[in-house]
Amino acid sequence: MATNPNSKIADGKHADLQKDTVDIQDKQHMTTDHGVRISNPDQWLRVVDEKKTGSSLLEDQIAREKITRFDHERIPERVVHARGTGAFGKFKLYESAEDVTTAGVLTDTSRETPLFVRFSTVQGSKGSADTVRDVRGFAIKMYTAEGNWDIVGNNIPVFFIQDAIKFPDVIHSVKPEPQNEVPQGQSAHNNFWDFQYMHSEVTHMNQWIMSDRAIPRSFRMMQGFGVNTFSLINKAGKRHFVKFHFTPELGVHSLVWDEALKIGGQDPDFHRKDLGEAIEAGHFPRWKFGMQLMPEEKVDSFEFDPLDATKVWPEELVPIRYIGEIELNRNVDEFFPQTEQVAFCTSHIVPGIDFSDDPLLQGRNFSYFDTQISRLGPNWEELPINRPVCPYMSLVNRDGQGRHRITKGKVNYWPNRFEANPPATAEQGGFVSYPQKQQGAKKRALSDKFKEHFNQAQVFYNSLSPIEKMHVAKAFSFELDHCDDPVVYKRMTERLSAIDLDLAKTVAKNVGGDTPLKSPKENKGKKAKGLSQLEFMPEKPIIATRRVAILLADEFDFNQYTTMKQALNERGAFVFTIGAQRQGVTAESGQKVIPDHFYSGARSTLFDAVYVPGGKHIQALLKNGVFKHWISESFAHLKAIAGSNEAVPFIEKRIGLPEVEVAQSGSPLKESYGVVTGYGDAVSLLKVGTVGPDAKGLA
Numbered sequence: 001m002a003t004n005p006n007s008k009i010a011d012g013k014h015a016d017l018q019k020d021t022v023d024i025q026d027k028q029h030m031t032t033d034h035g036v037r038i039s040n041p042d043q044w045l046r047v048v049d050e051k052k053t054g055s056s057l058l059e060d061q062i063a064r065e066k067i068t069r070f071d072h073e074r075i076p077e078r079v080v081h082a083r084g085t086g087a088f089g090k091f092k093l094y095e096s097a098e099d100v101t102t103a104g105v106l107t108d109t110s111r112e113t114p115l116f117v118r119f120s121t122v123q124g125s126k127g128s129a130d131t132v133r134d135v136r137g138f139a140i141k142m143y144t145a146e147g148n149w150d151i152v153g154n155n156i157p158v159f160f161i162q163d164a165i166k167f168p169d170v171i172h173s174v175k176p177e178p179q180n181e182v183p184q185g186q187s188a189h190n191n192f193w194d195f196q197y198m199h200s201e202v203t204h205m206n207q208w209i210m211s212d213r214a215i216p217r218s219f220r221m222m223q224g225f226g227v228n229t230f231s232l233i234n235k236a237g238k239r240h241f242v243k244f245h246f247t248p249e250l251g252v253h254s255l256v257w258d259e260a261l262k263i264g265g266q267d268p269d270f271h272r273k274d275l276g277e278a279i280e281a282g283h284f285p286r287w288k289f290g291m292q293l294m295p296e297e298k299v300d301s302f303e304f305d306p307l308d309a310t311k312v313w314p315e316e317l318v319p320i321r322y323i324g325e326i327e328l329n330r331n332v333d334e335f336f337p338q339t340e341q342v343a344f345c346t347s348h349i350v351p352g353i354d355f356s357d358d359p360l361l362q363g364r365n366f367s368y369f370d371t372q373i374s375r376l377g378p379n380w381e382e383l384p385i386n387r388p389v390c391p392y393m394s395l396v397n398r399d400g401q402g403r404h405r406i407t408k409g410k411v412n413y414w415p416n417r418f419e420a421n422p423p424a425t426a427e428q429g430g431f432v433s434y435p436q437k438q439q440g441a442k443k444r445a446l447s448d449k450f451k452e453h454f455n456q457a458q459v460f461y462n463s464l465s466p467i468e469k470m471h472v473a474k475a476f477s478f479e480l481d482h483c484d485d486p487v488v489y490k491r492m493t494e495r496l497s498a499i500d501l502d503l504a505k506t507v508a509k510n511v512g513g514d515t516p517l518k519s520p521k522e523n524k525g526k527k528a529k530g531l532s533q534l535e536f537m538p539e540k541p542i543i544a545t546r547r548v549a550i551l552l553a554d555e556f557d558f559n560q561y562t563t564m565k566q567a568l569n570e571r572g573a574f575v576f577t578i579g580a581q582r583q584g585v586t587a588e589s590g591q592k593v594i595p596d597h598f599y600s601g602a603r604s605t606l607f608d609a610v611y612v613p614g615g616k617h618i619q620a621l622l623k624n625g626v627f628k629h630w631i632s633e634s635f636a637h638l639k640a641i642a643g644s645n646e647a648v649p650f651i652e653k654r655i656g657l658p659e660v661e662v663a664q665s666g667s668p669l670k671e672s673y674g675v676v677t678g679y680g681d682a683v684s685l686l687k688v689g690t691v692g693p694d695a696k697g698l699a
């Protein structure tokens with residue numbers, strides 16, 4: 001197969017983008033868009049009298065160009081997934097999958113394939129908050145040597161609906177209601193839950209979105225799934241169905257709901273900044289890449305239909321084979337031409353990969369290409385971020401708004417007398433569709449197995465830990481409490497009884513539904529692997545990239561502060577000093593420290609852990625309401641809390657844990673519910689091991 005010389009260069013896309021990149025640092029003079037230097041960009045050309053008053057002239061071509069460009073700066077936001085952020089990276093293959101596919105990207109282990117990932121929320125508009133309860137998009141564009149391969153996935157492995165024709169309905173139902181455009185970035189409203197009741201096929205998915213999966217701590221700490229079923233074709237022409245998985249090295253972690261709500265106001269860009277800062281600091285997020293593979297002939301041997309996107313393939317039946325890794329290692333240079341203009345298509349596949357008859361995927365294959373035309377124009381694939389790194393050429397696809405490629409030659413059709421732009425045979429790398437046999441009657445119908453909607457929803461709920469189940473009950477309660485139409489919240493609580501009777505009773509009580517007495521569908525308690533996110537803790541807790549606040553006021557213990565700060569920095573934590581004032585706080589021993597924030601400028605919600613060193617500063621801190629709230633709020637949000645010396649009795653009393661006795665001076669280190677206290681050497685607190693994502697993971 002013909003390959004591209006770029007195939008071994010992980011930053012091949014970076015090199016490609018340099019052709020279109022200019023650097024604003026280059027002190028180049030300001031010009032109009034047609035290249036003429038501008039002498040005065042700050043005043044409109046006017047006819048003025050001696051007092052310098054007078055009318056502005058339409059003649060001012062420089063002002064008109066500036067205003068006109070500004071007037072047209074906005075393009076339509078994505079109709080879904082409008083809010084998002086992206087980064088560059090690479091895909092590294094560790095094990096060839098040549099037994100199942102001919103795709104170079106999945107068989108050539110010497111390659112590093114450049115890629116771009118865009119993470120997103122679904123419901124909110126472009127300016128909405130990052131931490132809302134929602135599915136997260138996980139869209140990957142791999143610039144492979146044989147063309148772009150897009151995996152347009154989510155952080156949840158299933159979807160609401162089975163047939164693409166229902167997509168406009170489900171999206172209209174979740175988007176702000178038509179009469180008043182309320183609410184923004186939320187599914188907590190009548191229309192969404194009305195739709196959910198009307199379509200029992202959503203039942204599995206709505207268990208996932210009411211779980212902690214829908215409020216991730218970070219884009220770096222969530223799984224990715226291709227969701228739809230694709231095909232892989234090997235050299236012998238045999239087909240396997242496949243589902244793609246991305247499993248984060250850092251584990252799967254979530255916020256708690258109260259935290260998510262507050263961060264939405266305190267820092268609406270929380271996830272966007274988190275990703276950018278980690279990459280900037282060289283802590284590159286990584287995901288293992290895996291595939292679930294099913295030989296074509298097995299497709300009818302399950303109680304569910306493997307082509308139904310509302311179902312997972314249980315790992316007990318179809319294990320995940322991990323064969324590679326993606327890493328994100330470079331932030332974008334400019335948001336608009338890269339993150340905003342990147343455009344994904346499920347139909348972008350490369351030879352060796354093919355579609356399946358999954359009716360959701362079939363519709364998606366139409367929709368993505370189509371939507372890019374209205375958002376970016378017909379030449380959207382020519383935009384620098386979207387164009388392939390391998391050679392590409394079509395004599396026929398040309399012209400249209402925004403075309404800038406110049407194609408030399410006398411013909412724009414095929415075949416032509418010059419034999420210019422010939423197609424490639426399969427041996428030359430030409431894409432050949434899998435020769436699937438088809439026959440049947442033309443009908444609007446889905447296979448019978450698509451009609452079963454509750455089994456996997458029950459298995460998902462059964463597989464959660466008690467804490468996760470409690471969060472699901474609270475999430476349903478929050479959402480349905482926001483519905484003021486009794487038809488909506490009563491029906492939905494009744495529906496929940498088909499999943500779990502206790503869940504339905506709790507929600508009914510909270511939101512005013514009728515308490516169900518029996519379940520319409522017996523729950524036999526079946527559980528499965530890979531559903532509770534607690535299964536995805538990293539093997540060793542890692543504190544790297546976790547945000548740790550150190551709280552200070554005047555007369556803090558300098559030695560404890562600096563040793564802890566240094567120890568945290570050495571472990572890669574992002575350490576922030578919070579002080580009574582940003583002009584500076586002074587240690588007992590006289591040293592001055594300039595904090596990153598003062599108490600009212602930051603909040604406990606923006607950090608994963610907090611440390612309070614000893615020192616006389618505790619007396620001042622005890623009079624500070626924000627400080628006191630910080631400790632109790634951190635505890636309520638299940639965060640790691642550490643304190644030493646004078647801070648110990650304060651922290652223990654503040655938290656009011658019956659198990660934690662007020663420590664005596666000189667007593668050993670203590671750990672209880674993620675609170676670590678001790679006397680003497682501050683750094684030894686870290687050895688207790690709770691100050692890391694494992695503690696947060698339970699949140």
Ligand code: HDD
Binds near residue numbers: 136139371
């Ligand atoms: Fe979609 C965007 C993921 C079903 C139609 N979708 C979009 C994005 C993601 C997904 C991650 C954002 C891409 C980006 O960052 O630019 N969509 C999914 C998943 C689905 C799914 C995992 C179920 C398996 N989508 C789906 C259906 C349809 C669409 C059934 C239509 C029939 N999706 C679109 C779209 C969007 C989109 C309207 C809006 C912006 C875009 O495509 O590029 O075409």
